[in-house]
Amino acid sequence: MNSPRSARLALAFLCVAALTIGLTAAAVPRTFYDDFPFITAWVSLLPPYNEHLVTDVGGLYLGFAVLFAWAAWTLEATLVRAACAGWLLAATLHLIFHAGHLEGFGSADAIAEIASLALLLVPPPIAIWGVAGAAVPRPPGAAPG
Numbered sequence: 001m002n003s004p005r006s007a008r009l010a011l012a013f014l015c016v017a018a019l020t021i022g023l024t025a026a027a028v029p030r031t032f033y034d035d036f037p038f039i040t041a042w043v044s045l046l047p048p049y050n051e052h053l054v055t056d057v058g059g060l061y062l063g064f065a066v067l068f069a070w071a072a073w074t075l076e077a078t079l080v081r082a083a084c085a086g087w088l089l090a091a092t093l094h095l096i097f098h099a100g101h102l103e104g105f106g107s108a109d110a111i112a113e114i115a116s117l118a119l120l121l122v123p124p125p126i127a128i129w130g131v132a133g134a135a136v137p138r139p140p141g142a143a144p145g
Contacts (some may be wrong), residue, residue: 030054032054
C-alpha cells in the first residue's frame with residue numbers, strides 16, 4: 001500500500017526546508033551565519049564565520065531542493081528513495097554533530113535546535129513509504145530477472 005499524496009507532502013516539506021536554508025546561506029551568507037534560524041541565532045554560536053563554507057552549504061541545500069521538487073513532481077520511486085537516502089545520511093550526520101556541540105546554547109535553544117534537526121529526519125521515511133510498491137525500473141541494459 002502506498003500513498004502518493006503523503007509522499008508529495010513529505011517531499012514538498014523537505015523542498016521548502018532545503019530552499020529556506022539554501023537560499024539564505026547562498027545569497028546572504030553573513031545573515032545566515034549571524035541570524036539563522038531568525039527567531040534566534042544558532043549558527044553564530046559555532047564560530048568562526050567562513051563565507052566559503054556557508055555558501056557551499058547553501059548550494060548543497062539548493063541541490064537537495066531541486067531533487068525533492070523533481071521527486072515530488074514525478075514520484076519516480078527510485079528518485080524518491082535516492083534523494084531521501086542521501087538526505088537521511090546528511091541530516092543524521094548534521095544532527096549528530098550539533099548534538100555534540102551545544103556549549104554556548106541556552107537550554108531552550110539547545111532543545112529547539114536538536115528537535116528541529118530531528119524533525120528533518122521524519123519526512124524521508126514517509127516519502128519512501130508513500131512510493132512503496134511502486135515499480136523499480138531496471139537499469140538500462142540490465143538482464144530481466
